Amino acid sequence: MQLKVDSGRYLLIELFFMQKYQAELIGVLFLTLAIGLTSSPLAIGLILGTLVYLFSDASGAHLNPAVSVACWARDEISTRQLWSYLMAQLSGAVPAVVFLWWFTGGTYAPMPESSVGTLRFIALELILSLLFVLTYLGMMYPPRRRKNPAFGFVIGLVFGACYMITIPITGMGLNPVTTTMFIVADTLNNGYSYYYLPVYLIAPLLGGLAAVFIYGRVISPGKDRS
Template structure:
C-alpha cells in the first residue's frame, strides 16, 4: 500500500505544478524532488508510461502495474480538483493548433521514450543504480524533453496528467477527453520503445 500511496502523492504534486506553472524547469525540479522522495519506496515512477516500461522489463508484476497506474491517475485527478478549487478554472491539456496529429503523436512517443530510457538506465543498470545524482538527472532530462516537445505536442509525456485532468474536466462538462488517446497511446508506446531499446543496447546490464 505504501508504494501506491507514494505514487499517488507524487503524481498529485507533479500534475499540480504542471497545472499551476506549465514551466518545464519548475516541473522538472519538482519531479527531481519527488524522485528522491519516492525512489526508495516505489521507484518514483509517477507516470503510467514509465510503469509500463518497468512491467515490460519484468520489474513490476501485472497486479502492481494496475495498482501503480490507478494510483497515478487518482493523483492526477485530485490535482485537477485542487487546481479548480484554488483557481476557479478547470485545468486540462490539449495539443497546439499549428501542428498535425502525426507530429504530435511522434513527439509524445519519442520524447517519452528518451525520458523513460533514462529512468530504466538509472534504475536497472547496475552501473548507475547507486548514483546519488539520479534524481537530478531524471528531473533535468524531463525538463529538456518538455522544452523540446511542448511546441509540437503540448509536452505532456505522462498519461496521468492527461487522463486525470480530462476526467475532472468531463465532470465539469468539458470535452478535453478527445485528446486522451493521443496523450495515452503515444506515451505508452514510448515506454514500450524504451524497454525494447534498453534490452537492445544493454543486455548484460540487467539484474
C-alpha cells in the same frame, strides 16, 4: 500494517496501506499540482527530480504509467503490481486536479497547436516519451547506475527539457495519468480536449515500450546482464 505485495490476495482498500502505493499517490499528486500551477518546465523538472529522490526507495518513483508499463514489460514488477501502480497514480492525480480546478477557477486543457497534425502529434509524444522512459530505465534499475547520485536530477531534468520542447507544440503531455485527469476535468468544464485523449494516452505507452526494446538492445546487455 506492512503487507507483502507479492504473496497472496489483498483487497483494493489495502493498497492504500502499503508504502509503495502511498508513495506513488503522493508523488503523482505533487507532480500534477506542479504541472497545474506553473508553466515553467524548469520548475516542473526540478520538482519531479525531487520526488524521484524522495520516493525512489519506497516505490521506484514511477509517477507515470508509461514508466510503470515499461517496468512491467521488463519484469521489474508483476501484472498485479502494475494495476496497483496505475490505481495509485490515478488516486493521486484525481485530488490534485480537483484542487487545481478550485484553486485556479478553471481547468488546463492539454492540446496540440492547431497547426500540428495528428501524425506529428503522435510522433512527438512517442519520441520524447521514449527518451524519458529510456532515461528512467537507465538511471533507476541497474543497481550500478542507481548508485549514481545524480539519478533524480537526470530523470527530472530530462523531463523538464522535454517539456521545454513540447509546451509550444503539443502542450504538457508525456504522462498518461496527469494528462487524462486534466482532460477529464476539462471535459466536465465543457472543454473539448477529450478529442486528443487517445494520443496523450497511447503514444507515451508505446514510447515506453520502444524504450524497453532499445534499453535491452543497446544499454543493458553489454555490461549489466552478462
